[in-house]
Amino acid sequence: MTASGAPRPAFAPWDRRELPGLFGVVESARRVGNYKWIEMRLFEALGGWVATVPELDVKFVLGRQCYHHAWHAELWNKRLPELREMNTERLTEPPNEEMVKFVDAVRDPEAPELTIEKLVGVYRVLIPRKVAAYTFHMNATSRITDAPTIRSLGFILQDEMEDWREGEMLLQSLIQTPEEVERASRRQQALEDLIRSAGGITGPGTLGNPEGQADEAAEGVSVG
Template sequence: MADPYKPRAPFAPWDRRELPGSFDVEDSARRVGNYKWAEMKLFEALGGWVATVPELDVKMRLGTHCYKHAWHADLWHKRLPELREMNPDRLTQPANDAMVRFVEAMTEPEAPDQTIEKLVGVYRVFIPRFIAAYTFHKNNTSQITDAPTIRSINFILQDEFDDWRDGEMILQSLIETPDDVERAARHQARLEAIMVEAGGIAGPGSIGMTSTGASANGPQNGSAA
């Protein structure tokens, strides 16, 4: 009979998870609040465009995608109270003023002939930033204490990858002339500049590196500030 009091490793031999993650409770709550705000804004933008874009295939895709982002926002909302007894509404905010300006610039194209600009902002700038921030969060949080967040990220990332692929394919079908290429590139460059200023959807450190090249979570990992 095995001795139940014999010292054992905390995890099975094949389980190499580590308890500490790169984020403390406050930083996790802040990031999740930023994620929720950004997903809500993307839901609102796509939902508004469904009624105005003239291309039927684009209209149908935007309608499908917008409700995914509403669900993502709901998933993040449900994570906020579990992180600590904090006010979810207070935490649901943009990372900084530059993120607000990014959303304003992304939603600025309203004319029926600006479908390319609409899609460029979402699928070539905004959604890639979601993918990057979520992947960084998943890879740097605790697989033990933050397992529910990792589960949410896995669901959300699958949607983001699927929607990015849809959006890019639609864009490639719409960009037919050198003028279209110039329009897309010019609008993307403008939005990229604002997003770089914002530092990503969770601000500087969204993917772990600040504008100076230092790790945003370095001190928590024992590295130099």
């Protein structure tokens, strides 16, 4: 038994969390606002598409995943007021106009024969970008100061990975001919170009900027 009153270190030997992270409050809030915006646009699209896809299995998956992304938006909506900025609407925005163009393009397909185009936009372009952005945030921010964001990121990333896998499997089962391979590739290329222009889910620097890391870290110390 531990002797009563015996001092123990504040951090266990295996706890390697460090201060500071790359982000300060402002940067973390900006990114979280972008996350909420993209999650909203995604769950709306999935919900809207349910009625436009004839494939029953796809219909049911979209219905299920619609809520996953709505829940992510809700988590970010709850996190935003905790990040100093109480006006969540002000921060719920895309990083730039290019991102709006990208999202409009992702949500554009409507006709029932365009299921491949719909799914490629979500599962081969948008969700991989979200996984990347969330993973970067989780790795870059301080696991001590920004722990609430990290906790949400953990839940959300688990969803994203599972949804990504499920969507990719649907796509692989739908893409059966060389023409469909071509369709999927063309669609992915067009959307990749748009999101490249946007710079990623949170704009340029979504996955960090090797030259700017020192500055961001400094901001983290001063602001956070």
